[in-house]
Amino acid sequence: MSRYILPASIFGTVFGGAVLLKNHLTGGTCPSKARIPGKTVVITGANTGIGKETARELARRGGRIIMGCRDMGKCEEAAREIRGSTLNPHVYARHVDLASIKSIRSFAEKINQEEERVDILINNAAVMRCPPGKTEDGFDMQLGVNYLGHFLLTNLLLDKLRDSAPSRVINLSSLAHIIGEIDFEDLNWDKKMFNTKKAYCQSKLAIVLFTRELARRLEGTGITVNALHPGVVATELGRHTGMHQSQFSSTVLSPFFYLLIKSPELGAQPSVYLAVAEELTSVSGRYYDVMKEKEPAPQALDQEVAVKLWDISASLVGLETTVSVPTSSPETVTPVKVLPEEIRTYQSEPTAALTNV
Ligand SMILES: NC(=O)c1ccc[n+]([C@@H]2O[C@H](COP(=O)([O-])OP(=O)(O)OC[C@H]3O[C@@H](n4cnc5c(N)ncnc54)[C@H](OP(=O)(O)O)[C@@H]3O)[C@@H](O)[C@H]2O)c1
Numbered sequence: 406m407s408r409y410i411l412p413a414s415i416f417g418t419v420f421g422g423a424v425l426l427k428n429h430l431t432g433g434t435c436p437s438k439a440r441i442p443g444k445t446v447v448i449t450g451a452n453t454g455i456g457k458e459t460a461r462e463l464a465r466r467g468g469r470i471i472m473g474c475r476d477m478g479k480c481e482e483a484a485r486e487i488r489g490s491t492l493n494p495h496v497y498a499r500h501v502d503l504a505s506i507k508s509i510r511s512f513a514e515k516i517n518q519e520e521e522r523v524d525i526l527i528n529n530a531a532v533m534r535c536p537p538g539k540t541e542d543g544f545d546m547q548l549g550v551n552y553l554g555h556f557l558l559t560n561l562l563l564d565k566l567r568d569s570a571p572s573r574v575i576n577l578s579s580l581a582h583i584i585g586e587i588d589f590e591d592l593n594w595d596k597k598m599f600n601t602k603k604a605y606c607q608s609k610l611a612i613v614l615f616t617r618e619l620a621r622r623l624e625g626t627g628i629t630v631n632a633l634h635p636g637v638v639a640t641e642l643g644r645h646t647g648m649h650q651s652q653f654s655s656t657v658l659s660p661f662f663y664l665l666i667k668s669p670e671l672g673a674q675p676s677v678y679l680a681v682a683e684e685l686t687s688v689s690g691r692y693y694d695v696m697k698e699k700e701p702a703p704q705a706l707d708q709e710v711a712v713k714l715w716d717i718s719a720s721l722v723g724l725e726t727t728v729s730v731p732t733s734s735p736e737t738v739t740p741v742k743v744l745p746e747e748i749r750t751y752q753s754e755p756t757a758a759l760t761n762v
Pocket residue numbers: 449450451452453454455456473474475476479501502503504528529530531532533550577578579580634635636637638639640641642643
């Protein structure tokens with residue numbers, strides 16, 4: 406009997422230590438218990454992963470949840486499951502393909518017509534390291550879905566968010582933004598050799614720049630906007646990467662990954678935190694690493710780049726006017742009229758077209 410005591414206590418210590426270390430490394434759960442009855446949440450990419458668990462937690466807290474997904478079969482199934490597990494009947498599946506301007510416009514139009522309010526917008530959907538490909542409108546797939554699609558959607562919902570203020574926009578970025586670079590000469594990988602990793606990093610850097618610039622333009626409106634890195638989460642995001650498909654990583658390396666990688670439920674906690682925490686009501690333009698505020702990478706702090714990216718993005722997605730809300734410095738509000746020809750020019754000759762804005 407006594408010969409089992411030592412191995413059992415070693416096992417117990419290692420196991421207990423691993424659980425504590427995992428909790429420490431993964432950031433834990435949202436400290437706020439705030440409920441959100443009467444609030445409407447719009448969340449993209451909510452049929453799986455972090456988005457689905459964020460939708461579930463916010464439904465559990467009493468919100469009215471609009472799940473925007475590209476696959477209606479998966480979306481209806483996830484919405485049904487969330488209604489069942491939370492006993493909240495107000496969880497709705499809606500179609501949006503962020504790789505299509507037409508689809509984003511129709512999704513936003515329905516929300517603007519049918520919903521009384523939008524209190525929380527969570528720009529969650531993304532594709533990572535997918536093969537080269539373009540959206541319906543000719544944008545690089547990762548830039549188009551992860552950034553430009555959400556840039557357009559957010560702008561189209563701003564009036565509703567403003568009417569519902571205090572309201573919040575939450576943008577899912579990634580730690581990967583720190584090695585991102587914005588290439589204004591070739592945003593959409595039309596000229597240089599495609600690099601899927603760099604394309605993902607560019608899109609996630611663009612989201613942080615967008616967050617900061619939008620926050621600046623929305624000062625004083627009661628709409629806040631923040632970005633976050635959710636941590637490393639076991640979801641379908643890595644579906645295009647070798648690691649995800651390899652037997653070796655899913656068997657041999659999985660015990661090591663256990664320590665560092667968290668469940669989608671834990672991965673949703675930072676989004677839930679930014680959506681509900683009382684102390685964040687007037688916090689805007691910040692970047693959170695899990696639930697701790699951090700300074701983003703230096704290239705995400707460059708305001709000149711942020712303004713240039715905003716203007717080019719508005720033209721690319723064909724926004725007739727950008728933020729029409731008051732800002733602290735009126736000269737920064739740039740109403741942009743864009744003709745379809747100019748949108749095409751941007752895709753092939755971004756620097757020449759810049760002078761049109
Ligand atoms: N997981 C991580 O470790 C990690 C780390 C850093 C940042 N993030 C960020 O966290 C967010 C959520 O990622 P996740 O890990 O939960 O990934 P995920 O499991 O792959 O979920 C991504 C969601 O985005 C949707 N989506 C993809 N393309 C779309 C399109 N064209 N239109 C509409 N929806 C689309 C997917 O729909 P389908 O199911 O139809 O494909 C899915 O619902 C992403 O912004 C990601 O960059 C995640």
